[in-house]
Amino acid sequence: MTTPIPAGFELEKEKIELDGKILSSDQFEIDGNNLIIKVSQLDKGETINLNLPGIISKEGQEVVAGSIISTKSRVTYNDILNNVYEQYTDQVRLEILAYHEIEINPDRTLVANSNSKAIFAHTVKNNGNSLEKVTLSLDGLFDYQVDWYYDINFSKDLELETDQLIAASAKTGVELSGLAPGETANILIAVNIDKDAAISQESFKVTAASKIKTEVNDQVDNKLNILEIKPVLSVNDPDKREYQYAGESYQLEIEYGNDGNKLIENPVLEIKISEEIDQSKLDPALNFDSETNTIRIEADDLEAGENRSLELDLTLKNNTEQGTEIVTKVEFIQNNLTLLQEKHSLVAANEDPSIIDLEAEPEVIRGDGESRSTLTATITDLIGNFVEDGTEVEFKIPDSRITVEEVEDYPTSSSQSNDIVTANVETIAGLAQLEIIAPKIASDEIMEIPIDISAENKDTGIVR
Structure with a gap:
């Protein structure tokens, strides 16, 4: 069977x-x-x-x-x-029945001045398997007016000309448009700060809940620091990588500065790096605490309007497994108080097979015992680069009536067991090809031929 x-x-x-x-x-x-x-x-x-x-x-x-x-x-x-x-x-x-799961991230800590707006940028994601209606609410900021927007350009800042208003002066019942499975919505929460606002720190929660299944929800914890100064902070990868190979380096650009009109004294940056970063490859001039995996930079005072940047070179350990998230957190600190917090993340990858695409040419052949079709599998790693030549790809066809033949230049070995035809083909330039010959079928019944293609990834196992 x-x-x-x-x-x-x-x-x-x-x-x-x-x-x-x-x-x-x-x-x-x-x-x-x-x-x-x-x-x-x-x-x-x-x-x-x-x-x-x-x-x-x-x-x-x-x-x-x-x-x-x-x-x-x-x-x-x-x-x-x-x-x-x-x-x-x-x-x-x-x-398949409906499953509901919602995610909102990240937690944010911001600085704002009186008579201004503080903009908190978040991403809401539907991790379920059906169309989701999400309702947003805010707990806290009792003395503040709050507006909600879609971040159309994903800038994480409010652009009134392009960003779409969701709800004005609201803290509950803020409804997003329906989200398909896996879809995200980038939102902005604009907190309006009065001109008479006192220096303070406000903490508040933002909840994203399913309107269909109300017990399904997720939260973030935010902090708003109302100060006379206005520091700024950003963390970016100039190459905008989503993935990086284990054992290889990448660079982050950290920009910080003073957008206010008052001097910022004794600013400190604390950069917490992932345990998957090779500490031996860090710049030895950095003040690095290996116990907490934290780099501490005690910067000079920031004059009004002054902005600075630094480049941080990071190298993944050779044994970092594919799929590991590499997170770098940066905090702007003054007088032991965290004023701003930003983070960067990417995912570790290896050069083994991760994605397999299959094409058949032609897709339909006659069951005359002679017609042929060429199967072409394209195999890439997680980043999208072709796997190295000689990577073994396994074709399995659960029908012993099918005959397989080697395609020129592609080293192939084949066998048959338990009515399953197996062929192992080595890749050339990311491709593996195999030719199949149709069996002779007496009836006019359409015969579908299921084909299983797999290759091995050292970290994630068999990939199909």
Whole structure:
């Protein structure tokens, strides 16, 4: 019995049951995305019941609410004369129900002066699998008027000409437009500060809650420092990387300054780096505390209108695993009080396979025993660069009637077992090609050929 494990379904291998008995690992085989179970014989009138427990994946297009996960088993058997027969079970269909999860980030600490606006920039994300309606609310800032905007240009600052007003003078019931699964909304919270506002620190929470399922929510904790001075701080990667290879370097540009008209005395920058940063590669001139992973920069006083910048070179450790988030936090401090806080993050990557795309040319062939189609797999790492030549890619076709042949220049080895054809192909310039030859089919029935392609990533395991 061969059962394709559908995308979006994570089979619990230790709970597979055959006729009510849990199978041990030596009683089944998982070959690619196919579960294979062998039974020595089936007596006349005997029935076998197979139970495949599993978990629905949390992410992916296959598990969007309302979508269908389906599969069917193929039974291949011999009679006493050793004739081979093949039958399929009915299709099993599973409808995916709605799942709700909302995320809002990051926490922010800002400085503002009297008779001004403090702009808090946040991102709201729908981590669920269905269309989400999100309501925002604010707890705190009782003596302040608050307006809400969409950050159209993602500038993290209010641009009245382009940014779209969501709600004015509101602290509860602020509704966002519907968010599709995985979609984000960049919002700005504009806090209006009166000209008579006293020097103080205000703490407040912002909550993003599902309007569909009210108990689903997330929060951020913000701080507003109302001062006579006006420091500024930003942290950027000039190359705007999302990923960086383990063992390689990248540079952050930290800009800080004084946008006010009063001197800022004794400014301090504290930069907390990730544990995945190679400390031995830091500039030895930096004042670095290895116990807290913090760089401390005691800067000169900032005159009114003065701005400065510094470049920070960071190198990931060689053994940093792909998928690790690398976060750098920077604080602007004066008199032991954190006035501003910004952070930068990227994700570690390796050069192993991470993304596989498959094309067939042509996509439809005749079942005449002669027609051919060339399969081309494009394999890249997480950053999008081709994997190195000679990377092994495995093609699995769960139909022994299919014949495979090597494409010129692509080293290939193939085998057949349990009615599954396996071919291992080495890449050239990020591509792996394999030619398949259709079997001869007597009927006009359309035959679909499922093809499983995989490669190994040293950190994340098998990639398909």
